[in-house]
Amino acid sequence: xxxxxxxxxxxxxxxxxxxxxxxxxxxxxxxxxxxxxxxxxxxxxxxxxxxxxxxxxxxxxxxxxxxxxxxxxxxxxxxxxxxxxxxxxxxxxxxxxxxxxxxxxxxxxxxxxxxxxxxxxxxxxxxxxxxxxxxxxxxxxxx
Ligand code: AMP
Numbered sequence: 001x002x003x004x005x006x007x008x009x010x011x012x013x014x015x016x017x018x019x020x021x022x023x024x025x026x027x028x029x030x031x032x033x034x035x036x037x038x039x040x041x042x043x044x045x046x047x048x049x050x051x052x053x054x055x056x057x058x059x060x061x062x063x064x065x066x067x068x069x070x071x072x073x074x075x076x077x078x079x080x081x082x083x084x085x086x087x088x089x090x091x092x093x094x095x096x097x098x099x100x101x102x103x104x105x106x107x108x109x110x111x112x113x114x115x116x117x118x119x120x121x122x123x124x125x126x127x128x129x130x131x132x133x134x135x136x137x138x139x140x141x142x143x
Pocket of ligand 1: 011022035036037038039046091092098099100101102105120121122
């Protein structure tokens with residue numbers, strides 16, 4: 001079977017181009033972060049490099065340093081914003097791993113003692129809840 005290639009019309013590419021709405025918490029020259037629309041817990045955020053790649057396996061290594069610098073920044077802000085006990089970082093590569101959107105992204109999820117994660121790509125959250133979470137994270141990023 002032929003190797004799968006990057007599709008420039010994937011949903012995150014559309015979000016990055018501003019063609020599809022998102023609740024953004026952070027943006028710089030190389031990276032954008034926005035709320036996951038089907039969160040596995042309150043505050044679940046996706047950190048996405050602007051450079052196109054399907055996932056980590058075909059990414060330009062030069063994108064990874066700036067990406068993980070923002071992952072750490074967002075993880076610290078989320079921990080503060082939600083008073084979390086910990087933070088889970090997830091990243092999926094190809095269908096066998098559970099990947100569903102084929103533009104590299106890193107999940108940053110606040111964790112609370114004794115509270116399990118909700119299912120991956122589960123129920124859609126209300127826009128007003130996502131907007132409120134994004135506001136809290138933006139405020140923590142500015143602290
Ligand atoms: P995965 O590719 O398995 O790492 O997961 C893709 C993630 O993107 C899932 O957690 C979905 O809930 C999330 N997602 C899918 N569509 C959107 C969207 N339009 N806006 C924000 N998050 C999304």
